[in-house]
Amino acid sequence: MWQIMHRCADAMPEVFRYEDVRDWFSSNYPDVNEATIRAHLIGLTEGGRAKHVQFAQRSPVFRRVARGEYSPIPLDERGEDPDPDQPPPSASRIKMSGNGAHKTSPGDRPSEVGGQRPVRTADGPPGEESGGAQTMAVPDVILLGSVGERVNVPAPAKEIYRDVAFQRSRLDAETSGTEWFLLSAEHGLVAPHEWISPDSRTLADLDPEYRVVWARWVVARLESMLGCLDGTYVRVEAPNAFVGPLFADLQDAGAVVSSGDVGLAISVSTAAPDAESVDPPDAEPAEAPDLAPVVQISPVASVAHELADASQAVPASDLSGLPETPGLYGWIVDPVGARELNRCLRLPVRAGLIFVGQVGGSGRLPAAEPVTTLREHIDRVQLHGLARASTFRMNLATVLRGHLRMATLDDEVMTDWMLEHLSVSSWVGEDRAELRDLERQVIRELEPPLNVDRVPFTEYRTRLGQMRSGIA
Numbered sequence: 001m002w003q004i005m006h007r008c009a010d011a012m013p014e015v016f017r018y019e020d021v022r023d024w025f026s027s028n029y030p031d032v033n034e035a036t037i038r039a040h041l042i043g044l045t046e047g048g049r050a051k052h053v054q055f056a057q058r059s060p061v062f063r064r065v066a067r068g069e070y071s072p073i074p075l076d077e078r079g080e081d082p083d084p085d086q087p088p089p090s091a092s093r094i095k096m097s098g099n100g101a102h103k104t105s106p107g108d109r110p111s112e113v114g115g116q117r118p119v120r121t122a123d124g125p126p127g128e129e130s131g132g133a134q135t136m137a138v139p140d141v142i143l144l145g146s147v148g149e150r151v152n153v154p155a156p157a158k159e160i161y162r163d164v165a166f167q168r169s170r171l172d173a174e175t176s177g178t179e180w181f182l183l184s185a186e187h188g189l190v191a192p193h194e195w196i197s198p199d200s201r202t203l204a205d206l207d208p209e210y211r212v213v214w215a216r217w218v219v220a221r222l223e224s225m226l227g228c229l230d231g232t233y234v235r236v237e238a239p240n241a242f243v244g245p246l247f248a249d250l251q252d253a254g255a256v257v258s259s260g261d262v263g264l265a266i267s268v269s270t271a272a273p274d275a276e277s278v279d280p281p282d283a284e285p286a287e288a289p290d291l292a293p294v295v296q297i298s299p300v301a302s303v304a305h306e307l308a309d310a311s312q313a314v315p316a317s318d319l320s321g322l323p324e325t326p327g328l329y330g331w332i333v334d335p336v337g338a339r340e341l342n343r344c345l346r347l348p349v350r351a352g353l354i355f356v357g358q359v360g361g362s363g364r365l366p367a368a369e370p371v372t373t374l375r376e377h378i379d380r381v382q383l384h385g386l387a388r389a390s391t392f393r394m395n396l397a398t399v400l401r402g403h404l405r406m407a408t409l410d411d412e413v414m415t416d417w418m419l420e421h422l423s424v425s426s427w428v429g430e431d432r433a434e435l436r437d438l439e440r441q442v443i444r445e446l447e448p449p450l451n452v453d454r455v456p457f458t459e460y461r462t463r464l465g466q467m468r469s470g471i472a
Contacts, residue, residue: 004029005040009061009072017068036140038227045070138233139258141226142173142180143189143218143246145238150198157182158192169237179226183242188214189221204241208346208463215245219253230254240459244348248339303328303427303438304445308353313423316383322375323428326360328439329374330425330448331382331392337421344399347449347463353425355392355450356443361435374426383418386410395450398467409471 008024021041025032046060059078062070148163158170161182170192173180182190185203190196203211223229234250236243236259243259250257306312307330314321322329330353333341341349359377371377387394387409396418397409404413429435443451452461 035232139235145242157190211245248343313425316422324373327428331355358439
């Protein structure tokens with residue numbers, strides 16, 4: 001990318017603006033996104049991001065001549081040869097590590113196509129080539145959470161955390177050629193070579209209110225270092241305590257986000273459909289045995305799979321597809337609704353199943369005139385009933401009342417939100433006596449975030465308890 005910026009500088013007029021650089025990239029390197037272009041323009045401008053780890057050892061390529069206007073520095077004044085094949089290696093090609101400096105050769109770098117590392121295009125995930133070749137998704141930025149054992153003296157951030165899993169993630173980030181940073185509970189966003197004191201606490205130990213402010217601080221610093229995050233692919237490798245607060249704020253800043261738990265789910269839909277089904281060229285087809293082994297699938301797993309399948313759910317705005325029988329149901333939230341719950345609950349909530357319940361099973365009935373069918377229960381009790389008559393509606397109102405500015409827990413604005421963002425899955429149960437026990441087993445299997453009343457201690461249960469304490 002640095003060499004491309006040299007070519008760009010040579011093509012610019014004596015005075016130019018960011019728009020000129022963007023147009024040049026559109027014509028010559030259309031796969032490079034605007035966040036990367038802007039970050040490199042700022043970082044390679046004289047007096048720009050001199051302390052930014054990515055540009056600290058690069059000689060400037062541009063000068064700022066007025067607000068928003070730049071001029072290319074003549075080649076003989078830049079102090080570096082942009083040709084990486086010209087020996088000997090310049091100082092800009094010395095990669096620093098916590099143990100000292102070592103030179104890197106072109107063979108040590110991640111493979112590049114056409115002089116660029118794979119980037120996310122407007123029409124597909126990172127690494128997807130327009131020619132149809134399937135390549136691995138490469139994030140623009142990797143954020144590593146600080147976890148596990150740490151040293152007890154100040155050191156470069158990447159040397160502070162000694163946990164094996166962290167060191168493996170660090171090695172992967174370093175060899176990927178991607179910009180990467182650390183996430184510290186007490187220092188926020190930290191460049192790998194920044195000297196810091198070790199954290200005395202983890203983010204999970206801190207109050208949810210702190211995590212919200214911490215996430216905004218991290219995103220603000222990331223924007224100050226890289227420029228606009230719109231369209232930037234950010235990979236977060238960290239525990240849920242880090243991921244939960246960050247997801248919504250990064251997405252609000254326009255970033256495309258994935259995490260270790262989520263994987264690359266946001267890009268799977270655009271992958272080549274047969275990418276995983278191609279046999280190795282020399283592989284011989286295995287002879288099928290006469291009798292295939294029979295795998296017994298537990299009833300709980302089968303029910304859980306059916307309830308979690310969003311493709312089989314019916315929208316809350318049209319319940320005609322729900323059966324008029326007893327059974328189990330699941331509430332499924334869309335991506336926009338999940339982000340709002342994430343922000344309000346201050347814990348990870350992703351699009352998908354958020355609550356499981358049952359109708360018609362044995363146990364205490366919620367009203368004198370019991371509702372015993374799935375469709376009637378969802379419509380009368382959960383969508384249009386009182387919050388205190390429905391565990392799910394009560395939990396949802398507790399989380400969203402501030403965000404939706406609800407006058408009371410039974411404000412109709414809650415129903416409007418449910419109709420817009422929720423859908424319902426169902427499973428018809430024939431044995432009413434076993435429905436409640438099956439409900440408990442499915443909840444243990446799936447752990448939906450808003451099922452907190454009959455489960456062991458969880459962070460979600462604690463958080464909802466704190467939020468309920470403010471309700472009269």
